[in-house]
Amino acid sequence: MGILAILILFPLIIALILLAVKKDSARGPIVIVSGIVIGAASIFFAVTNFSGSVKDLWLSGSEVDFGIFSAGGGNAAEILSYVMMVIEAALAVLIIVLGIRHRKYLASILAAAQAIALLWFELAKGHEIKTANYIYIDNFSLIMVLIIGVIGSMICIYAVGYMKDFAHHHEGEPDRRPLFFFLMFLFLAAMFGIVVSNNLIWMYFFWEVTTLCSFFLIGYTRTPEAINNSFRALIMNLLGGCAFVAAIILMGLHPYIESFELSQVLATGVSLHEQGVDEPVFNAIIGLLAFAGITKAAQMPFNSWLLGAMVAPTPVSALLHSSTMVKAGVFLIVKLSPALGIQGLFHIGPGFMVILVGSVTFLFASLAALSQSNAKRVLAYSTVANLGLITACAGIGTAEAVWCAVMLIIFHAVTKSLLFLCVGTAEHNIGSRDIEDMDGLFGRMPRLATFMIVGIAGMFLAPFGMLISKWAALQAFVDTGNIWALLAVVFGSAVTLFYWTKWLGKLSAIVANRQDIEQGVRKEEWAVTGCLTALTIVVAITFPFFSNGLVVPYLGAAFSSVAEKTFVVLQTDNMIIMMIMVVLIIVLALLLYGRTGKRLLPLYMSGVNEGDDLTYLGSMQKDVPVSLRNWYFEDMFPEKSMNRIGLIVTCAVFALVFSYMISSMVGLYDYFVQTGGAA
Amino acid sequence: MFNFYGDDISAFQIISLILYVVLAPFAGGLIAGIDRKVTARMQGRVGPPVLQPFYDVGKLLQKEAVTVGRGAQDFYVMCCLIFMIIAGAFFFFGFNLLMVVFTLTTASIFLVVAGYSSNSPYAQIGAERELLQMMSYEPMVLLTAVGLFMVNGSFNVENIIGNEVFSLKFLPGIFIGYLFIITIKLRKSPFDLSMSHHAHQELVKGLTTEFSGKTLAALEISHWYENIFLLGFIFLFFANGTWYMAVIGIAAVVVCYFLEILIDNGYARMKWQFTLKSAWIMTLIFGGANIFVLYYLRGYLWLAA
Numbered sequence: 001m002g003i004l005a006i007l008i009l010f011p012l013i014i015a016l017i018l019l020a021v022k023k024d025s026a027r028g029p030i031v032i033v034s035g036i037v038i039g040a041a042s043i044f045f046a047v048t049n050f051s052g053s054v055k056d057l058w059l060s061g062s063e064v065d066f067g068i069f070s071a072g073g074g075n076a077a078e079i080l081s082y083v084m085m086v087i088e089a090a091l092a093v094l095i096i097v098l099g100i101r102h103r104k105y106l107a108s109i110l111a112a113a114q115a116i117a118l119l120w121f122e123l124a125k126g127h128e129i130k131t132a133n134y135i136y137i138d139n140f141s142l143i144m145v146l147i148i149g150v151i152g153s154m155i156c157i158y159a160v161g162y163m164k165d166f167a168h169h170h171e172g173e174p175d176r177r178p179l180f181f182f183l184m185f186l187f188l189a190a191m192f193g194i195v196v197s198n199n200l201i202w203m204y205f206f207w208e209v210t211t212l213c214s215f216f217l218i219g220y221t222r223t224p225e226a227i228n229n230s231f232r233a234l235i236m237n238l239l240g241g242c243a244f245v246a247a248i249i250l251m252g253l254h255p256y257i258e259s260f261e262l263s264q265v266l267a268t269g270v271s272l273h274e275q276g277v278d279e280p281v282f283n284a285i286i287g288l289l290a291f292a293g294i295t296k297a298a299q300m301p302f303n304s305w306l307l308g309a310m311v312a313p314t315p316v317s318a319l320l321h322s323s324t325m326v327k328a329g330v331f332l333i334v335k336l337s338p339a340l341g342i343q344g345l346f347h348i349g350p351g352f353m354v355i356l357v358g359s360v361t362f363l364f365a366s367l368a369a370l371s372q373s374n375a376k377r378v379l380a381y382s383t384v385a386n387l388g389l390i391t392a393c394a395g396i397g398t399a400e401a402v403w404c405a406v407m408l409i410i411f412h413a414v415t416k417s418l419l420f421l422c423v424g425t426a427e428h429n430i431g432s433r434d435i436e437d438m439d440g441l442f443g444r445m446p447r448l449a450t451f452m453i454v455g456i457a458g459m460f461l462a463p464f465g466m467l468i469s470k471w472a473a474l475q476a477f478v479d480t481g482n483i484w485a486l487l488a489v490v491f492g493s494a495v496t497l498f499y500w501t502k503w504l505g506k507l508s509a510i511v512a513n514r515q516d517i518e519q520g521v522r523k524e525e526w527a528v529t530g531c532l533t534a535l536t537i538v539v540a541i542t543f544p545f546f547s548n549g550l551v552v553p554y555l556g557a558a559f560s561s562v563a564e565k566t567f568v569v570l571q572t573d574n575m576i577i578m579m580i581m582v583v584l585i586i587v588l589a590l591l592l593y594g595r596t597g598k599r600l601l602p603l604y605m606s607g608v609n610e611g612d613d614l615t616y617l618g619s620m621q622k623d624v625p626v627s628l629r630n631w632y633f634e635d636m637f638p639e640k641s642m643n644r645i646g647l648i649v650t651c652a653v654f655a656l657v658f659s660y661m662i663s664s665m666v667g668l669y670d671y672f673v674q675t676g677g678a679a
Numbered sequence: 680m681f682n683f684y685g686d687d688i689s690a691f692q693i694i695s696l697i698l699y700v701v702l703a704p705f706a707g708g709l710i711a712g713i714d715r716k717v718t719a720r721m722q723g724r725v726g727p728p729v730l731q732p733f734y735d736v737g738k739l740l741q742k743e744a745v746t747v748g749r750g751a752q753d754f755y756v757m758c759c760l761i762f763m764i765i766a767g768a769f770f771f772f773g774f775n776l777l778m779v780v781f782t783l784t785t786a787s788i789f790l791v792v793a794g795y796s797s798n799s800p801y802a803q804i805g806a807e808r809e810l811l812q813m814m815s816y817e818p819m820v821l822l823t824a825v826g827l828f829m830v831n832g833s834f835n836v837e838n839i840i841g842n843e844v845f846s847l848k849f850l851p852g853i854f855i856g857y858l859f860i861i862t863i864k865l866r867k868s869p870f871d872l873s874m875s876h877h878a879h880q881e882l883v884k885g886l887t888t889e890f891s892g893k894t895l896a897a898l899e900i901s902h903w904y905e906n907i908f909l910l911g912f913i914f915l916f917f918a919n920g921t922w923y924m925a926v927i928g929i930a931a932v933v934v935c936y937f938l939e940i941l942i943d944n945g946y947a948r949m950k951w952q953f954t955l956k957s958a959w960i961m962t963l964i965f966g967g968a969n970i971f972v973l974y975y976l977r978g979y980l981w982l983a984a
Contacts, residue, residue, distance in 0.1 A: 440798065442751075461785055461788060462778075462784065463781075463782075463785070467781060471777050474825070475777070478825050478829065481974050483970060483971060483974055486825065487963075490818045490821045490822055491962075493821070494813070494814045494815075494817035494818050494821075495814060497784065497810070497813060497814060497817060498810050498813070498814045501788055501791055501792070501813075502807065502810060504788075504795075505791060505794070505795025505796075505807075506795070508751065508755075508792050508795060508796045509795050509798040509803070510749050510796055510798055511798050574775055574778060577774075581782075584761075585758070588754070588758055588761070589754070592753070592757055592758075593751065594750065594751060594754070595750070596746055596750025598744040598745055598750055599743070599744065599746075600746060600749070600750070601745045601746070601747055602747070603747050603748075603797065603798070603799040603889065604888055606801070606883070613747075613748075626800055628798065628803050630807065636952070636955070
């Protein structure tokens with residue numbers, strides 16, 4: 001228990017210290033040391049709690065030691081709940097004021113609505129409902145703790161060097177780095193809170209803290225664009241927050257559940273599933289929670305907030321995309337998975353909504369990525385797409401599909417943080433984040449280009465992890481007959497192939513006469529990107545151990561149908577072959593790459609090559625420089641239309657599912673069935 | 680014969696694996712030779728001897744070793760060849776079809792990156808077109824694997840061949856879709872955008888412009904390997920564990936390949952837009968519809984299998 005308190009409190013204390021520290025020389029060591037401590041603590045926590053079984057750590061009435069509190073669990077937790085309520089109210093006031101000041105009244109209204117609703121409900125009814133387990137830790141939580149603790153703190157360490165350069169590039173502007181690092185560490189604390197909370201009111205509190213942290217981080221530069229985008233993110237996430245509050249209220253009012261515990265909801269969900277019953281109020285609770293997850297996971301139609309978030313400094317993007325924020329969204333959806341799923345292609349309910357929104361997002365976000373040349377936008381659309389796949393897997397609601405979702409979360413966190421940080425470093429050294437300007441990066445920044453190539457290969461290529469998960473996802477979709485998701489994944493992965501490979505090609509092009517400009521890269525940046533590259537490869541090789549040691553036991557606990565011994569997603573021999581192939585590629589690269597005893601010749605250019613491989617003699621006896629550009633399909637798959645189609649389809653799905661839920665809740669549906677529609 | 684992580688491995692699997700690795704380049708080269716001969720006859724020419732592809736590759740192997748850039752492309756082409764052999768080996772060993780498809784994709788990606796790495800204008804445009812072709816055919820290749828799974832209850836080639844269901848009966852749409860995209864895969868006109876066997880490419884030799892000598896020979900051999908197991912996919916639609924269906928399956932492969940040659944000679948190269956649109960529309964109409972029908976036939980099929 002103590003270590004859990006450390007995981008939440010320690011980042012919080014460091015955050016407060018960093019808010020006070022103004023000196024650059026002091027900040028660096030604090031961030032690096034505390035980053036290492038958080039990483040080590042989360043690994044320690046995961047290792048000591050890893051046993052394959054679920055633990056209830058906070059039984060009411062039993063003695064617990066939550067760091068500062070040493071009272072009966074129930075009491076301490078209740079005091080904490082009140083503290084959270086007060087902070088929540090204060091945060092709501094803050095949003096209302098900011099919203100009014102920047103004329104974003106919708107943000108104010110949403111914040112006011114959810115704060116008032118929740119406070120009213122907690123004071124009127126909520127406090128009568130007792131919570132047995134405020135905190136609930138299973139293997140999935142442990143995996144999330146590892147991702148947040150290890151990758152999140154690595155990104156914070158990277159930010160030390162990056163933000164020095166950033167301040168250098170933005171000279172003359174006020175230095176807000178104390179606020180920046182405060183928010184980064186607060187973010188980590190809140191994320192730890194989300195993944196271990198069982199009481200949904202607690203989870204909602206941490207949830208709102210991450211929303212606010214991301215709001216301030218996106219608006220970090222305070223340019224009009226940044227402020228605009230930060231409010232867009234805020235409004236969309238508050239919309240999800242409203243759904244969260246509505247779900248909490250329904251849970252409190254629901255006669256069978258009458259609890260705020262996620263474990264209770266899931267237990268009810270599993271038993272309803274086994275009986276094959278569609279219970280309208282319960283469906284609405286799950287639907288609303290899934291909706292909250294969908295907004296946070298930046299699924300269509302809410303993907304624009306994540307794309308807008310790239311106005312922030314790159315470490316923020318890395319953090320939002322890999323280990324925090326969007327991962328909180330999919331975390332919740334994956335948690336809900338045992339209560340999701342569909343029987344039949346047109347079985348309207350929360351499962352239907354989650355599967356369709358995820359599939360549509362995967363396909364259209366991938367298509368939108370085709371036309372992007374801005375590296376960060378490609379990464380952002382790829383994140384949205386992969387989260388779509390995770391969401392769709394969770395919506396299927398079988399153990400096999402959830403296996404894919406969890407593995408995707410792991411692989412994506414490692415690889416995407418690597419890619420974002422590489423792009424950040426490239427941007428500061430070549431002065432551009434455009435993929436076209438990374439032409440021949442292999443000549444200019446060989447080490448960085450190698451890291452990026454590993455990252456890109458990790459995102460889509462066999463035998464690396466993401467592809468293995470995609471493979472299993474495809475298999476799960478076919479097994480359960482989810483043709484919607486199947487078609488989306490089949491077309492979407494073909495598109496994924498295109499936009500990654502053309503980037504890969506640009507990086508690996510050998511352009512003549514390029515200077516090595518890598519010396520300027522900071523030590524922290526090399527350390528972190530190097531670690532993440534190694535991690536990408538290590539995870540790709542060791543994933544069967546993660547699978548068997550952490551994921552399968554979780555599935556055994558979450559899905560009553562899973563008998564651990566017979567649970568096979570991919571046969572072990574397939575996994576082993578994939579591992580061998582990873583090793584083979586590495587060996588081949590080390591043995592063969594760049595070793596040639598052949599005579600080198602100039603390129604063929606359909607005109608006389610001037611000998612430098614960069615110009616040829618044109619027909620007017622003039623030197624013509626050659627420049628090569630990639631292919632972006634702006635005519636065939638324009639970004640705007642892809643987003644619009646995604647928006648229309650997903651909104652239609654939401655409208656269909658929620659109107660169906662509401663109508664069945666108020667009994668209209670039954671009425672129409674009884675009277676044959678003649679009212 | 681022996682046990683590998685719970686899978687019994689038969690002598691038959693090992694023999695077919697060895698036969699593939701040893702014989703596929705000869706068979707592939709022979710098919711290429713026959714292809715050229717038949718094509719020549721269709722055009723009213725005599726054509727080269729059937730063994731010409733072997734003479735060509737033999738000559739390439741003796742050429743002076745030259746390269747462009749810093750020779751990075753040699754590494755990528757070598758990886759392409761190795762992964763192509765591995766993909767085919769998985770297929771003939773009877774492994775998971777999806778693994779075959781993904782390994783094949785990896786091999787093709789190495790080829791594309793080889794094209795990019797030279798930074799030559801022709802090779803790079805060829806590489807981009809090759810990618811476009813991949814994007815065009817990939818959905819249908821995956822749906823083919825899915826269709827075969829839905830009918831036979833397994834992704835493993837071994838089980839699909841051994842299963843007593845005549846898959847084509849349930850997969851006519853998927854079969855048509857696969858025949859359509861294999862035209863792209865075999866680099867036949869009207870879809871030979873990235874590189875061409877014929878000397879009328881506006882991109883010179885496209886993707887392969889900067890390859891020479893042993894590198895080009897390795898690429899040629901990897902195509903021979905690839906073609907053999909691409910044709911093997913056609914066989915899967917027919918195989919049901921009996922010898923006479925195996926014979927029919929091989930006959931069907933021959934007929935289909937002849938059809939491809941006919942198409943190759945009957946059409947001029949089309950624009951890239953046509954490749955992408957037609958392949959995706961065919962995939963959706965024939966592949967997608969077939970999958971939907973299978974979904975509703977599922978209960979019946981499961982009983983049959």
